[in-house]
Amino acid sequence: MHSTQHPVDTRPLELLAPAGGLEAGYAAIHYGADAIYLGLPRFSARAEAANFSFEDVAAITGYAHSCEVRRRVYVTVNTLIQAGELDELVEALAAVAALGVDAVIVQDLGVYRILRRHFPELRLHASTQMAIHNRPGVELARELGFARVTLARELTLEELTDIAALPGIETEVFIHGALCYGYSGLCLYSSHLLGRSGNRGRCAYLCRDQYRQGTECQFIFSMKDLALPEFVPQLRRAGVTALKIEGRMKSPLYVAAVVNYYRQLLDGKLTAEKAKVLAADIQTIFSRPWTNLFLSNRWNRNVIDPEYVGHRGYPIGRVEEIVRLRSGEVRLRFHSSQPLEVHDGLQMDVPGLPRPYGFAVERLRVLDGAAGEPAAAGEPAVAGAQRGLVFEAPVGALVEVALPGDHPEIPQGAVVYCASSQEIKRRYRFQKPKPGLFRIRYPVSFEVHIAPDRIRATAALVGGAALPRQECGLRQTCPADSGSAGAVVATIEASGQFHVARDADQMRVAVEQAFGKLGATRFAAAQVTMHNPQACFVPVSLLNQVRRQITDQLEARYQEALKVGITQVKAALAIAPIAPLPTPVASRAVIRWCLKTDQSTWLDAFEDVDWRDVDEVVLEVPPDATNAFDAEMHRLAEGIGSACLRLALPVIVRRWEYSALQKTIRRLIGANWRRWQAANLGAWGLLCAAGAERQGVELDISADWPMYVLNHVAAEQVLALGATRLTLSPEDDGANLRRLLAVLGNKAEVIVYQDTPLMISEACVFPAVGCDRRGTCRSGEPGFGVPLLTSSFGEQVRVINRHCRMVVIHEKPFCLGPHIPALTSAGARILRADFMYRSYTGEQVRAIWRRLRAGQAIPGTHESNFKRGLR
Numbered sequence: 001m002h003s004t005q006h007p008v009d010t011r012p013l014e015l016l017a018p019a020g021g022l023e024a025g026y027a028a029i030h031y032g033a034d035a036i037y038l039g040l041p042r043f044s045a046r047a048e049a050a051n052f053s054f055e056d057v058a059a060i061t062g063y064a065h066s067c068e069v070r071r072r073v074y075v076t077v078n079t080l081i082q083a084g085e086l087d088e089l090v091e092a093l094a095a096v097a098a099l100g101v102d103a104v105i106v107q108d109l110g111v112y113r114i115l116r117r118h119f120p121e122l123r124l125h126a127s128t129q130m131a132i133h134n135r136p137g138v139e140l141a142r143e144l145g146f147a148r149v150t151l152a153r154e155l156t157l158e159e160l161t162d163i164a165a166l167p168g169i170e171t172e173v174f175i176h177g178a179l180c181y182g183y184s185g186l187c188l189y190s191s192h193l194l195g196r197s198g199n200r201g202r203c204a205y206l207c208r209d210q211y212r213q214g215t216e217c218q219f220i221f222s223m224k225d226l227a228l229p230e231f232v233p234q235l236r237r238a239g240v241t242a243l244k245i246e247g248r249m250k251s252p253l254y255v256a257a258v259v260n261y262y263r264q265l266l267d268g269k270l271t272a273e274k275a276k277v278l279a280a281d282i283q284t285i286f287s288r289p290w291t292n293l294f295l296s297n298r299w300n301r302n303v304i305d306p307e308y309v310g311h312r313g314y315p316i317g318r319v320e321e322i323v324r325l326r327s328g329e330v331r332l333r334f335h336s337s338q339p340l341e342v343h344d345g346l347q348m349d350v351p352g353l354p355r356p357y358g359f360a361v362e363r364l365r366v367l368d369g370a371a372g373e374p375a376a377a378g379e380p381a382v383a384g385a386q387r388g389l390v391f392e393a394p395v396g397a398l399v400e401v402a403l404p405g406d407h408p409e410i411p412q413g414a415v416v417y418c419a420s421s422q423e424i425k426r427r428y429r430f431q432k433p434k435p436g437l438f439r440i441r442y443p444v445s446f447e448v449h450i451a452p453d454r455i456r457a458t459a460a461l462v463g464g465a466a467l468p469r470q471e472c473g474l475r476q477t478c479p480a481d482s483g484s485a486g487a488v489v490a491t492i493e494a495s496g497q498f499h500v501a502r503d504a505d506q507m508r509v510a511v512e513q514a515f516g517k518l519g520a521t522r523f524a525a526a527q528v529t530m531h532n533p534q535a536c537f538v539p540v541s542l543l544n545q546v547r548r549q550i551t552d553q554l555e556a557r558y559q560e561a562l563k564v565g566i567t568q569v570k571a572a573l574a575i576a577p578i579a580p581l582p583t584p585v586a587s588r589a590v591i592r593w594c595l596k597t598d599q600s601t602w603l604d605a606f607e608d609v610d611w612r613d614v615d616e617v618v619l620e621v622p623p624d625a626t627n628a629f630d631a632e633m634h635r636l637a638e639g640i641g642s643a644c645l646r647l648a649l650p651v652i653v654r655r656w657e658y659s660a661l662q663k664t665i666r667r668l669i670g671a672n673w674r675r676w677q678a679a680n681l682g683a684w685g686l687l688c689a690a691g692a693e694r695q696g697v698e699l700d701i702s703a704d705w706p707m708y709v710l711n712h713v714a715a716e717q718v719l720a721l722g723a724t725r726l727t728l729s730p731e732d733d734g735a736n737l738r739r740l741l742a743v744l745g746n747k748a749e750v751i752v753y754q755d756t757p758l759m760i761s762e763a764c765v766f767p768a769v770g771c772d773r774r775g776t777c778r779s780g781e782p783g784f785g786v787p788l789l790t791s792s793f794g795e796q797v798r799v800i801n802r803h804c805r806m807v808v809i810h811e812k813p814f815c816l817g818p819h820i821p822a823l824t825s826a827g828a829r830i831l832r833a834d835f836m837y838r839s840y841t842g843e844q845v846r847a848i849w850r851r852l853r854a855g856q857a858i859p860g861t862h863e864s865n866f867k868r869g870l871r
Helices: 022-030 054-066 083-098 109-118 135-144 157-164 189-194 229-238 252-266 272-285 373-378 422-427 504-516 540-573 600-605 627-640 655-670 681-693 712-720 734-747 817-826 842-853
Strands: 014-019 035-039 072-077 103-106 124-126 148-150 170-177 211-213 216-218 225-227 242-245 314-318 321-324 330-335 345-348 357-360 364-367 398-402 415-420 442-451 454-461 489-495 523-531 592-597 614-620 645-648 675-678 700-703 725-727 748-754 759-761 785-791 796-801 806-810 830-835
Touching: 014 022, 014 252, 022 035, 022 054, 022 252, 035 054, 054 072, 054 083, 072 083, 083 109, 083 540, 083 734, 103 109, 109 124, 109 540, 109 712, 135 148, 135 157, 135 655, 135 681, 157 170, 157 229, 157 655, 170 229, 170 252, 189 806, 229 252, 242 252, 252 272, 252 422, 272 314, 272 415, 272 422, 314 330, 442 504, 442 540, 454 540, 489 540, 504 523, 504 540, 523 540, 592 600, 600 614, 600 627, 600 842, 614 627, 627 645, 655 681, 675 681, 681 700, 712 725, 712 734, 725 734, 734 748, 734 817, 748 817, 748 842, 817 842, 830 842
Parallel strands: 014 035, 014 242, 035 072, 072 103, 103 124, 124 148, 148 170, 170 242, 442 523, 592 614, 592 830, 614 645, 645 675, 675 700, 700 725, 725 748, 748 830
Antiparallel strands: 170 225, 211 216, 211 785, 314 415, 321 330, 330 398, 345 357, 345 415, 364 398, 442 454, 454 489, 759 806, 785 796, 796 806
8 A cells, every 4th residue: 555545654763673692782783683682690581592791781882872873772681580689689780770771671560669769860662471462451450650552462453452441651563483282471381381581581482392192293382483574554544652572592593684674575675586685694593484473363363383393594595406426425416595615503393203314514525417417326435526616606506515414314306405594694784883882871071170279070960870778659759860869979179279260262162162071971061161250271181180189079979979879778678577477377277278270160069178278169151151150159159258259360362352251240249249350461351441331439459470479579569559459379389378478378378289381372272183173163172172192201281271261271270288387387378279180070070179278288299499599
């Protein structure tokens, strides 16, 4: 369509690129990224990337801000923080604030609270790790003060358009890169199995593992790579703010190629032929097969690559013959559709191998048909072995490449992929500044007073050197502003005998030049004001001396103010001392129990004695609640009392679901149901909006564990939202749980039994395991799932179909039964058992419940990170 028909087409659209290290950051900026996002050595969701030291952040930020068209730098602090890490976090946030970055990307609500209260000048972006996936979630993020939300990758174009229309908040959308199988921020797979939390940047990428079902092995959870070049016009029209490239674990070369591709696409500089070349460059450097995921179709089934995992490359030919010489050398013969040279990398899919077989080209020949082909099959061992060797082969050449001695059996007709190209590496060169040339500088205002017998200089930071605040509300003056209570000021005075200057104007110039020479410092002269009423002359040497002394003093004052500010914030965040908890309780009556289920009929097997310690039952409301659910809910309420029944919203509520869910919520609130549970900002927003519609109605809302609380500041924020209580994370370890329980007590639920959803996904795995239901499973009948899957290291999982949404659970439930005495001693007062997802019988639920109450171990369970610790 013509741009005149869509004026929005002309508005700027930010291209946001990953920077796993300094080189990748420079590459991204060189090839046209409007902004980059990067991580620190700690608190980054890519802990194993090279990441940035604070000196590196200062260098790249200074460089980005100095560009003719100013570029932006976002720092990721997008992991969950344990209580014992808060002091280190505060120091990191203070350093980030001082560097003048353009935004901080966060996941943990505790990090959000600290930034909002103590570093209010920092712009906040909600990470995709917050799993915000619907309009109510974005509205709540806006209310909390987030400037931007990175939306879940799973959203459709229709959903993105609807959300992007919201005023007052920016929307960021992934456009290219690797895909997790499950919703980001909701994956506990790596954490539960290995103690390596994806929510703390330590994901072990178990979704890329091979799984056995019966005798067949497949990469059942291995997603293709997201690539949306053809959707750029639609995304622009949708009104999204930024297009984000994934890849902080990728090389600078990869970043350069992907940024170059999308930059030229956004600028309208790509012909179809050029786009094909640039796409081939990306696929050669690193790429799995591409998918547009669910952008145009939420039923897209072609999103998983079950046959092979990892980088494949760009197809350049097919194996025509495997040539075996008397010398023992074996050569691969094919026509190459791309230039090829020595040291390029080739790969082929070989049946039986989990990954493509690859090797570097060491010996390359170009055949000319008549001369080359007959000789190749039976040439003399010495002469023939050397004939035709070249360094490079042109497009379309018939080539032979020597295979390594340990090569597998390669089938004729196999696709040959170029997985590394020397020519492409040479093509993507990028500019890097000299080390130390760029840095963040803090604006300083100088006032110089000159009298016949003395010179007095005052320097004050006027902004840009943000200092932490002890406490603040949502609106605050920057503490470095001139005249504010937190201003950093230095004063120096020097004596002398100063006579009248011959040229007063030249004296003013000399003062400005002397105090502008701040090269080796962190400061920049924003303003130099001279007061010289008697037109005295001061030697330049003395001016320089005064400048050096005052900048040294200003640096010392700044460091002192920073140290004081950090100390004050740490003190404000410190857990207040509490009286020692009593010895382990003699009576279990002080312990309240909660049961959560999606099938209340499982509780029919309970006898009177089983209900004795049950304080609350939480029943999940399905997205399409029907009269049957209402009947189930009322039957349960009659048995236990309506005051003991809480209704839970699903953690994922998509646009096609929340209209029906809204009606259900309104209907139930109208029928006086007041006790609810939310597991996501979107669900929280739905409940708050429904409650607000009925003036005078107060809802009792508890927060489930996906609203993560691993530190007491996050707990404070969840409670500040209005939660009556919260749920501690099942991925947390025992030491941190005990620390939190000592503070939270009966404000916190502790899950002691659960089939933890390891991954929640919109990607249907059934086509990958030979499903022939041809779409008839769209009703998502409960219980339908994949038979047991076994990973390459022996772990077993199941995939459950929940309303056409995949939930992966471990074959062994999570259980802390034997640790209940230790938990109650630490301060736990509400324990919870979940019976969700798995198909239980009432008798099984009753037996498990009785063992839990007795504090007994339950065979065939695991305790996740409780004893081994969370990384």
